[in-house]
Amino acid sequence: MSLLEVKGLTRLFGRLRAVDGVSFTLEAGVILGFIGPNGAGKSTTMRMLATLDLPSSGEVLIDGHSAIEEPDRARPLIGYMPDRYGTYEDMTVFEFLDFFARAYRLKGKERRERVQSVMEFARLTELKDKLTSELSKGMKQRVALGRTLLHDPRLLILDEPADGLDPRARIELRELLKALAEEGKAVLISSHILTELSEICDACAIIEQGKLLAQGPVSEILARAQGGGATELCLRLAGAGEESLSWAERLLLEQPGVSKVSADGAGLRVRLEPVGGQGAPGWVEEASARLLRQLIDAGLPVCSFQVREADLEDAFMSVTRGRVQ
Amino acid sequence: MTAGPAPLAVAEAPLSLAPAPPPSPTRTERWAERTADRLNPIVVKEIRQGLRTKVFWVCFALMLFACLVLSLVAFAAARERAFDSGGREFFYAYFFCLGVVQFFVIPYSAYRSLAREREEETWVLLTLTGLGPRRILLGKLGSFLVQAMLYGSAAGPFLVFSYYLNGIDLPTILLVLALGAAYTAFLTALSVSAATLAEQRFLRALTHFGVLGVLIGGTALGLSVAYAITEDSSLLRDDDFLPAMGGCLWAMLSYGALLFEAAAARLSLPTESYARGVRLAFLVQAVLSAGIGVYAWVHENLDEEVALVAQLLGCIHLGVVGLLLATDVDGMVGRHRVGTRIFSLLRPGALRGYRLVMVVLGLSSALWGTLCLVSPGSVEPEELSALIACGAYVALYVSLPILVTRLIPFPPYRAPAVARLSALALLFLAGGAPPLAAAIITGDPAEPAFNVFNPFVGVVNFAERRADSGWELLLLCAVAAISALAADHVLARRDAPKSAQAERAPSPEGA
Numbered sequence: 143m144s145l146l147e148v149k150g151l152t153r154l155f156g157r158l159r160a161v162d163g164v165s166f167t168l169e170a171g172v173i174l175g176f177i178g179p180n181g182a183g184k185s186t187t188m189r190m191l192a193t194l195d196l197p198s199s200g201e202v203l204i205d206g207h208s209a210i211e212e213p214d215r216a217r218p219l220i221g222y223m224p225d226r227y228g229t230y231e232d233m234t235v236f237e238f239l240d241f242f243a244r245a246y247r248l249k250g251k252e253r254r255e256r257v258q259s260v261m262e263f264a265r266l267t268e269l270k271d272k273l274t275s276e277l278s279k280g281m282k283q284r285v286a287l288g289r290t291l292l293h294d295p296r297l298l299i300l301d302e303p304a305d306g307l308d309p310r311a312r313i314e315l316r317e318l319l320k321a322l323a324e325e326g327k328a329v330l331i332s333s334h335i336l337t338e339l340s341e342i343c344d345a346c347a348i349i350e351q352g353k354l355l356a357q358g359p360v361s362e363i364l365a366r367a368q369g370g371g372a373t374e375l376c377l378r379l380a381g382a383g384e385e386s387l388s389w390a391e392r393l394l395l396e397q398p399g400v401s402k403v404s405a406d407g408a409g410l411r412v413r414l415e416p417v418g419g420q421g422a423p424g425w426v427e428e429a430s431a432r433l434l435r436q437l438i439d440a441g442l443p444v445c446s447f448q449v450r451e452a453d454l455e456d457a458f459m460s461v462t463r464g465r466v467q
Numbered sequence: 468m469t470a471g472p473a474p475l476a477v478a479e480a481p482l483s484l485a486p487a488p489p490p491s492p493t494r495t496e497r498w499a500e501r502t503a504d505r506l507n508p509i510v511v512k513e514i515r516q517g518l519r520t521k522v523f524w525v526c527f528a529l530m531l532f533a534c535l536v537l538s539l540v541a542f543a544a545a546r547e548r549a550f551d552s553g554g555r556e557f558f559y560a561y562f563f564c565l566g567v568v569q570f571f572v573i574p575y576s577a578y579r580s581l582a583r584e585r586e587e588e589t590w591v592l593l594t595l596t597g598l599g600p601r602r603i604l605l606g607k608l609g610s611f612l613v614q615a616m617l618y619g620s621a622a623g624p625f626l627v628f629s630y631y632l633n634g635i636d637l638p639t640i641l642l643v644l645a646l647g648a649a650y651t652a653f654l655t656a657l658s659v660s661a662a663t664l665a666e667q668r669f670l671r672a673l674t675h676f677g678v679l680g681v682l683i684g685g686t687a688l689g690l691s692v693a694y695a696i697t698e699d700s701s702l703l704r705d706d707d708f709l710p711a712m713g714g715c716l717w718a719m720l721s722y723g724a725l726l727f728e729a730a731a732a733r734l735s736l737p738t739e740s741y742a743r744g745v746r747l748a749f750l751v752q753a754v755l756s757a758g759i760g761v762y763a764w765v766h767e768n769l770d771e772e773v774a775l776v777a778q779l780l781g782c783i784h785l786g787v788v789g790l791l792l793a794t795d796v797d798g799m800v801g802r803h804r805v806g807t808r809i810f811s812l813l814r815p816g817a818l819r820g821y822r823l824v825m826v827v828l829g830l831s832s833a834l835w836g837t838l839c840l841v842s843p844g845s846v847e848p849e850e851l852s853a854l855i856a857c858g859a860y861v862a863l864y865v866s867l868p869i870l871v872t873r874l875i876p877f878p879p880y881r882a883p884a885v886a887r888l889s890a891l892a893l894l895f896l897a898g899g900a901p902p903l904a905a906a907i908i909t910g911d912p913a914e915p916a917f918n919v920f921n922p923f924v925g926v927v928n929f930a931e932r933r934a935d936s937g938w939e940l941l942l943l944c945a946v947a948a949i950s951a952l953a954a955d956h957v958l959a960r961r962d963a964p965k966s967a968q969a970e971r972a973p974s975p976e977g978a
Contacts, residue, residue: 194595220595228591228592230516233512
């Protein structure tokens with residue numbers, strides 16, 4: 143049984159369908175990236191999963207408990223971090239975590255141990271006596287993540303946790319999330335920073351105008367993004383003058399599937415499209431190998447030849463249309 | 468996947484949530500921890516935060532300083548007058564210093580505390596802990612009352628000192644302090660409740676100014692009442708004074724509880740049974756108030772005027788509070804429907820709120836009508852007419868806005884706020900238009916035939932027997948009954964779940 147099962151989730155605001163029949167599942171130990179443009183319905187979906195809002199229709203099951211019919215049973219399984227971290231400015235890090243541990247009804251030794259372990263996990267021990275108002279955004283974000291972990295939830299719902307963080311804080315967050323997934327926690331994370339997500343997510347779901355457009359393992363989504371459309375090759379020639387570059391350009395343009403060749407400093411950028419419109423899986427590898435062979439056979443001194451891999455940004459751009467509600 | 472350009476702290480040690488051995492606490496720390504574990508965590512947090520604020524220490528220091536200066540002046544003055552009757556003025560001066568803090572600073576801080584919690588969205592985090600809105604609000608209220616006690620204990624020695632300056636008796640001091648404490652609790656509950664009202668930034672700003680205005684007015688009122696009681700100690704010997712003070716205390720207590728429950732209902736998540744607390748508080752208030760009224764009727768030798776006054780006050784109360792309860796959102800969450808019967812009046816939804824108000828209105832009108840009839844003094848027919856008319860007006864002006872808003876085909880106009888504004892508009896229309904028309908046509912603005920549906924002039928007309936024939940009363944009762952039945956019918960139709968969407972639509976905003 144999946145830890146999180148979302149079936150036909152719909153949320154109406156008047157006539158606006160903010161979330162429209164969203165369905166997906168999330169297993170324990172998996173990090174699922176929830177991707178979508180602003181106003182796509184990510185936060186609304188996450189609020190419904192966190193039992194903070196009611197769907198107009200659909201079902202959310204968290205470890206078999208309905209978040210709608212049995213919110214009291216579902217809530218202890220959820221750790222929710224909203225897009226605003228929500229820290230009390232006039233409390234120290236320890237006081238903040240201790241207060242929430244009390245609010246989660248942890249008592250005495252159990253509470254002390256839990257706060258201590260969460261502080262160590264989130265690297266907060268050295269900051270324990272600092273007021274939260276004195277912390278940087280990255281530190282506050284770690285405090286908020288620590289708060290989310292206090293009651294040992296099995297499902298983490300993190301709404302834009304990397305927003306506004308510097309590179310170091312992002313890398314720290316990435317490491318923390320990976321460690322949590324290794325401990326068997328399911329993580330649902332939304333973000334605009336797609337490069338970040340591609341490095342930590344096992345799966346992703348792309349949402350636009352409230353509708354889920356694509357979902358599945360990241361590798362599948364990327365293959366799908368690459369499989370259907372054009373791709374780009376970058377090549378460089380050793381000690382190439384203008385003459386050999388233009389010769390290479392002419393040669394490449396004669397090859398099937400090459401639609402555009404442009405100069406890129408001392409190299410060339412080649413746009414490759416599947417012959418006949420839709421490429422079969424693996425067509426990029428086949429076509430690029432053929433091109434490379436042609437270039438070498440022609441005696442051109444190729445010193446670098448690289449297929450630019452599709453990433454989540456490509457997948458996102460190929461799936462979404464930039465529409466907002 | 469790359470690890471990053473530079474070695475990071477996170478990569479230095481393995482990440483794990485396994486518990487680490489914390490330093491072992493001392494015996495005193497263990498005792499303090501056990502005690503704190505039993506307390507509401509919000510109380511601990513709020514006191515911790517409250518005592519760190521500049522507002523607390525500045526107000527505390529200023530109050531102490533003012534009391535100290537007053538004591539020096541009092542001591543000098545008392546020596547000149549040989550300790551003769553200066554206590555009253557100085558007691559009031561000390562109480563003034565305390566009152567400004569208790570009636571303004573404490574309630575305003577409580578308002579800001581909750582408002583900030585909602586603005587910065589830490590409220591969401593609190594609700595997810597499972598504490599529940601009632602416990603959170605109770606913690607907020609409790610912590611600010613603890614702060615009020617800290618102020619009170621600091622001012623206490625000075626207030627006792629004023630007794631030794633002569634001129635004021637102990638019962639007066641105790642009465643003023645008891646009323647002051649109740650008033651502080653009431654104003655704090657009012658402020659906390661106000662903090663739950665608005666969602667949008669503009670409305671929040673408006674509420675902020677409203678709260679400031681109410682608290683300034685409330686402080687002035689509290690200090691004025693304290694001054695009146697302090698200045699005239701003979702009030703305590705007046706037979707009517709203590710019952711009146713008892714009535715004020717009951718009103719503060721019961722309305723404070725009602726406001727508290729309303730705030731908890733507004734802050735409940737849509738999945739919770741938000742209506743239960745506030746409706747139960749309403750019901751308990753109605754039953755206990757009826758008990759107090761019956762006691763007063765017996766105490767006043769079964770005087771029918773007591774019943775008439777009780778019906779009038781009850782109707783004003785039901786008109787306001789009843790309207791707020793009856794204009795809830797339609798329907799309720801599917802899981803609350805299980806086991807809901809026709810008289811499950813404490814469950815969410817406008818239909819059950821409306822029926823609860825109508826049941827209480829009917830029972831209270833029947834009670835006071837019966838008491839009027841069994842009173843030994845002869846009951847005038849016009850008194851009975853006024854009593855019936857009061858109930859009919861409430862039924863009419865609670866039902867009409869519900870009917871008007873539910874019959875509009877556009878969903879946004881069915882919101883509770885629109886129904887409440889409609890009620891105000893209808894009352895304004897019914898109170899203003901008929902006298903104007905009557906003045907133009909007959910020359911008498913209070914002409915009974917024109918003012919049958921005017922609740923303000925109509926009640927007076929019925930009480931003064933200006934409405935000679937019974938047709939006005941019959942017409943009023945008939946229209947009120949038809950409106951009530953129609954409103955009930957419309958609400959029942961809208962309450963029935965047509966689809967999953969209709970079933971899950973409600974949220975506690977209407978509470």
